[in-house]
Amino acid sequence: MSFMDIDEKIKKIEDEIQKTPYNKATSHHIGKLKAKISKLKEESLQRKSSGTKGKGFHVKKTGDSTAVLVGFPSVGKSTLLNELTNAESKVGAYQFTTLDIIPGIMEYRGAKIQIFDIPGIITGASGGKGRGREILSVARTANLILIVLDVFNPQHLDIILRELRDIGIHPNEDKPDVRVRRKKLGGVQVSATEELTHLDETTIRSIINEYGMHNADVLIRGDVTMDQFIDALESNRAYIPAVIVLNKVDLVDDTYIKELKKTIPDFIPISADKNLNINYLKDQIFENLNLIRVYLKPQGKKVDFEDPLIIKKGTSVIDVCGKLHREFVKNFRHAKIWGDSVKFPGQKTGPDHILEDKDILRIIVKK
Ligand SMILES: Nc1nc2c(ncn2[C@@H]2O[C@H](COP(=O)(O)OP(=O)(O)OP(=O)(O)O)[C@@H](O)[C@H]2O)c(=O)[nH]1
Known part of the structure; x- marks a missing residue:
């Protein structure tokens, strides 16, 4: 199957889901379709990364923990990296100055935290989407994701979250507690520690079957959704804490920030260029990495x-x-x-x- 075929297939199944009314009787069918999409996306990802193997987005990890800066071009990631770490990343007055992955070390409270700057999330015409995703997948290896937004483009947040999800990263989500043990016989047995309000047994079975399992014990802890259940069956999911950083606040006033708080609940306002609130950000990086001394x-x-x-x-x-x-x-x-x-x-x-x-x-x- 070529990329095109996969994308088309996904689109077709998505259309079918759109057209199917969701109710108790259709739930198992929708579950099956969603599992199909998840498997196709996984296949497409695997191919994209194997195609560029050896070209080197492999980054050497050093220090006690690692964080990665993710954002659109020109939001000030290079400037921020220079403020936080010992790196000397080039700061450009135009877009796309960062084409490589640039690491720096932030020393804070006795910890050495490695921070990567990766190219802006939309890599432009020459980069193409595939490569953009490939680079973004560096985020998968990090212990913390710093989503950097420009104060005038807060709407980028949704796009970034979607891009991350598309490559199997779930920022600020707990890993769903689902255990599946294959058996030789006996069909699919489901047990749950609490009432499942989003999933019934038929749906669980239909999804499990889609993954080629017909005999298995399934143990679910927590009231997981259909999507979470499918994610739990994919091996390639990364559950990573994330912090939203709003840069260039020196260009706006307090009222503007207050307004933004209504749409984006939790962000850290900073100015990388004017060195505003950088120490607080360092503190939050340390806290969100869950480190102690x-x-x-x-x-x-x-x-x-x-x-x-x-x-x-x-x-x-x-x-x-x-x-x-x-x-x-x-x-x-x-x-x-x-x-x-x-x-x-x-x-x-x-x-x-x-x-x-x-x-x-x-x-x-x-x-
Ligand atoms: N006013 C203001 N300008 C900033 C701030 N931080 C960065 N800039 C400016 O924004 C522009 C882009 O900054 P960079 O640090 O190169 O942005 P980047 O996100 O690394 O961009 P790419 O390398 O293209 O991905 C530069 O002109 C910076 O001087 C800030 O806090 N306030």
Whole structure:
């Protein structure tokens, strides 16, 4: 099947969905059609990326975590990258100055966060859509997406979100909790932990069948929608937190910003050029990456406040031991902690204790 065939096929099925009234009796049919579309889109994506293999949008990751800047040309991504990081990205007074992926390192609260600038989301006539998508797929590998909007073009947000979704990225969404276990016999058995208001068993079966499974146990947690259920069956989905950044606010007044707040609920207003609100943005990047700092206190030594260990929120004491040295895991006795995660300073904890930002940690091992 050529690209054209795939696109046409998708269009045809979309038209059919449009024409089909949605009700209990048609739900399973619509589910099947949506699953077909999802599979075709996946096929088209796979081809686009294999076609350009080796041309190199592979970016080396360094640092504790990575974020990527996504936006239209000339919204000020290069300027912002230069403000946030040590990179020296070219800033152009015309569009399309950024043609490569430019990485920079932002040092903040002792963490080294790698930030990529990728070319504007619409890459223009020469780039073509396929290449644009290819580049955009770099976002898939990031831990955080920074959607950069120009203050005069807030409507770009919807386009960006759609483009991201088209390549399987779901910004700010939780991964649907759906487990499917194939079996040899017994048909499709569905169990759910709560009432499903968007899906019935026939629809679930029809979708599962479309994916070539006729015997399987399906366990669903949460009231998932039909689209979420289909997404859960695709392996290629990325659920990544995103922050919306509104740049060039130096060009408008407060009333303008207030108006925008009515249509875009959550954005961070900044001016990359005039250095407005950049520190707050750094703070929000750190927060949304879900990072915390832990200061280590080696036995008989002072706390190392200079070089904190940067870890993910939710990390336990024993996970930290694993990062440091396997001896700490093997000979772990207990930990002593000073900070927000404990009731009193120097409290003894076990291996499963979850650390919090700015905790001081001392690991005590068996002699
Ligand atoms: N007034 C104002 N101008 C800005 C701001 N940030 C960037 N600019 C200007 O906007 C223009 C585009 O900035 P770039 O940083 O090159 O934009 P870009 O998004 O990297 O553009 P591409 O490389 O084409 O993708 C330049 O003339 C910048 O000086 C800002 O906060 N306020």
